[in-house]
Amino acid sequence: MAGTDPIHQFNIVELLSFGTIGADAQGEGGFSLVFTNSALFMVLTVGIIAGYLILSTRGRGLVPSKLQLVSEITYEFIANMIRSSAGNEGMKFFPFVFSLFTFILVSNMLGMFPYFFTVASHLIVTVALALLVMSVVIIYGVYKNGFGFLKLFVPSGIPFLVLIIVVPIEILSFLSRPLSLSLRLFGNILAGHIVLKVFAGFVVSLTSMGIFGIFGAVLPFGMTVALTGLEFLVGALQAFVFTILTCVYLNDAIHPGH
Amino acid sequence: MVILDESDNTKRSSANTSRAETGKLAKKIQNAKKDRLGKAAAVAMRQREMTGSGKAFRMVSEFVSAVIVATALGFAIDAIFGTRPIFMIVFLLMGFAAGMLNVVRAAKEMNANAPKPDPDKLVPIDDDDD
Numbered sequence: 291m292a293g294t295d296p297i298h299q300f301n302i303v304e305l306l307s308f309g310t311i312g313a314d315a316q317g318e319g320g321f322s323l324v325f326t327n328s329a330l331f332m333v334l335t336v337g338i339i340a341g342y343l344i345l346s347t348r349g350r351g352l353v354p355s356k357l358q359l360v361s362e363i364t365y366e367f368i369a370n371m372i373r374s375s376a377g378n379e380g381m382k383f384f385p386f387v388f389s390l391f392t393f394i395l396v397s398n399m400l401g402m403f404p405y406f407f408t409v410a411s412h413l414i415v416t417v418a419l420a421l422l423v424m425s426v427v428i429i430y431g432v433y434k435n436g437f438g439f440l441k442l443f444v445p446s447g448i449p450f451l452v453l454i455i456v457v458p459i460e461i462l463s464f465l466s467r468p469l470s471l472s473l474r475l476f477g478n479i480l481a482g483h484i485v486l487k488v489f490a491g492f493v494v495s496l497t498s499m500g501i502f503g504i505f506g507a508v509l510p511f512g513m514t515v516a517l518t519g520l521e522f523l524v525g526a527l528q529a530f531v532f533t534i535l536t537c538v539y540l541n542d543a544i545h546p547g548h
Numbered sequence: 549m550v551i552l553d554e555s556d557n558t559k560r561s562s563a564n565t566s567r568a569e570t571g572k573l574a575k576k577i578q579n580a581k582k583d584r585l586g587k588a589a590a591v592a593m594r595q596r597e598m599t600g601s602g603k604a605f606r607m608v609s610e611f612v613s614a615v616i617v618a619t620a621l622g623f624a625i626d627a628i629f630g631t632r633p634i635f636m637i638v639f640l641l642m643g644f645a646a647g648m649l650n651v652v653r654a655a656k657e658m659n660a661n662a663p664k665p666d667p668d669k670l671v672p673i674d675d676d677d678d
Contacts, residue, residue: 462618462639462646470613470650474605527602538657 294491296484300411303327328415331407335397364392371534376541383540386426390419391533398479398525402518410479410528416472423536424468431543442546471535478528482521489514603658610650618643 306325313320346357354362368388372380394410401408409415431439443460444453492510496503622639626632 459642459646459649462614462621462642463649465621466610466614466617466643466646466650469617470609473613474609477609478602478605524602531602531606 294494296487296491299483299487305330327407328409328412331397331400331409335393335400335409339392339396372537375534375537376544379544380537380540387533387536390536391529394532395526395529398529402522402525408479408483410475411483413472413476416476420468420472423471423539427539427543431546435546439546442542467539471532475528475532478524482524486514486517486521489517606654607651610654611647614647614650615643618646
């Protein structure tokens with residue numbers, strides 16, 4: 291069943307090795323610097339985004355061309371999202387939020403090509419993105435509000451005795467944000483891709499079972515087609531959800547206290 | 549004189565019409581801008597409402613992550629102080645509460661973004677056969 295292994299698509303392949311730091315005498319352990327297929331697709335994603343935005347806006351038409359229009363719509367979409375959930379002050383973070391959205395969106399869309407690698411299907415990538423968001427929130431929140439940032443954990447208008455219970459819960463709720471942010475993106479992409487490959491695998495194994503199998507394979511084939519559409523939707527939706535939650539969290543950093 | 553007057557008049561009237569036209573144009577631009585913002589918001593809304601499973605996954609991840617984080621924290625504290633499993637249990641319960649809080653917040657946010665129901669339709673239909 292080598293051809294229908296649904297997990298095979300997530301394998302990390304080493305493309306270029308830059309050597310290992312800190313390995314012991316047997317060559318065990320240490321920290322290896324390797325350019326993997328995951329890294330390759332990250333570079334591709336960034337390259338596509340940067341290339342598209344630069345090329346499409348090069349004309350700087352007052353009446354935008356179709357390509358430029360897509361860039362402008364993306365800009366306005368993100369700008370509206372930030373303004374509506376974090377206010378005009380949130381526009382400071384526009385480059386950050388825009389990069390996040392386009393990175394997740396384009397990498398998910400790239401992952402829909404057969405034989406391509408989906409960057410967000412590895413938990414470490416989404417955790418890194420989520421921790422980046424949370425460190426921006428914490429660093430900016432403390433920089434702007436100082437100790438006032440801790441008001442985030444103290445809901446207003448609650449008696450002191452109840453606060454003893456509520457504050458730890460609020461802190462836990464805050465700490466769970468990076469995990470929920472990363473788990474959601476990772477889980478959706480991983481589950482969707484596995485289900486897609488499992489159904490596609492059914493087609494392969496059924497067609498090898500003679501004439502009835504070939505007719506039977508129509509059902510999982512239809513399912514595969516439908517799931518492919520759903521995966522495009524999920525990829526776009528998760529990029530959207532990730533960015534809108536980033537905006538909500540940034541709003542907490544800008545205006546702590548409920 | 550007559551001719552001058554006339555030209556003056558036409559000039560004034562043309563100025564008036566151009567002003568009126570500018571006003572109309574400004575209104576048009578304003579409307580278009582409003583339309584576009586409304587449309588963008590509507591698109592965003594629709595995208596958010598598009599899949600029920602997306603919403604469900606949001607709720608689940610909010611809840612589960614709080615429980616996981618809290619339990620892991622409790623486990624770590626226990627490992628440091630050697631008090632297994634007291635802190636893990638306490639933090640598990642607190643994680644449960646934090647998860648509930650997360651879910652309630654997410655639901656509130658979704659409610660706030662959902663379109664308001666038509667108030668006329670909320671009135672119960674009078675189906676009595678008097």
